[in-house]
Amino acid sequence: MATSDTDTTTTTDPILSMDDVTSGYGNTTVLHDVSIAIEEEDVACLIGPNGSGKSTLMKSIYGFADVQSGTVTFRDEDITGRSPQENLRNRISYVLQDASVFPNMTVQENMLMGGYVFDDDEQAAERAETLYDEFPVLGDIRQQKAGTLSGGQRRLLELARALMVDPDLMLLDEPSIGLEPRFIDDVFERIEQLNDLGTTILLVEQNAEKGLSVADRGFVLASGEIKFTGTGTELLNNEEVGRLYLGG
Structure with a gap:
């Protein structure tokens, strides 16, 4: 059963961990002694109220x-304070909340921007072609300006572009913010598909039930602190989590 402490015990060495992290922006502190651990090839979901520090x-x-x-x-490598560019080269990708x-x-030019860490344009183009096989809807509109895409198409483009570096x-x-229900289902199907291919995923999700339903591990963040942790199923079935954070 999920607990209200920050125990992050895992059965194997985690691919990602945060240990007693306090962070924020300048003199403003948002997170307070946060510890989490995520195992390789898992989906982990972070939920909590607005302003709790999830994006931070x-x-x-x-x-x-x-x-x-x-x-x-x-x-097993300390990446504290490493730049986004270094993290991207280290095969960590990040799809921001904002568009x-x-x-x-064009869609194609956006894709190639995701592959700027490659040594040459040809390598990036080859990677983009591979991803069009996975995202055929994007392949069909590769010459279309990204500003003309629907919300769901833009989100798929962001996901595909983040995959250009073949992230670990x-x-x-x-990922579901501002999307129609039919696009939300599509995005989450993609998330599960990516995970099945071996990508470890940490997601922040406003639709807590949807996020936890696909998660191997879940964390509840409130006021900059981890309040609950457990498997996705444990958190979904936890009465206190349901009452406080799931509208149950």
Whole structure:
């Protein structure tokens, strides 16, 4: 059963861990002594009320927030404070909550921007072609300007572009935000498909029940602290979590 402490015991060495991380922006502290651990090839879901620090947690991993104390570890390597560019080269990708496509660029040009870490354009183009096989709807509209896409198509483009580096770990911040229900189901099917292919995923999700339903592990964050942790099923079945955070 999920507990109200920060126990993050796992059966194997985690691919990603945060140990007693306090972080924020400048002189503003948002997270307080946060510890989580995520096993390789798992889907982990972070839920909590607005303003609880969920996006800051993701940004603390990726180098967009200031880690004041504590350690972020990826594959047994300390990556605390590492830049987003270094993390991308280290095969960690991040899909931001806010729309991040380049609207005046085509789908193809957006894809190639995701592969800028490659040594040459040909390698990036080959990777894009591979991903069009996985996302045929994007292949069909590759010459269309990204600014003309529907919300669901933009989100799929963001997911596909994040896959250009063939990431070991993907951070997804609110993948369903602003989408129609039919697109939400499609996005979550993609998330499960990516995970089946071996990608470890940490996602922040406003639709807590949807997020926890696909999660191997879940965390509840409130007021910058981890309040509950457990498997996705445990958190879904926890009466206190349901009452406080799931509307139950």
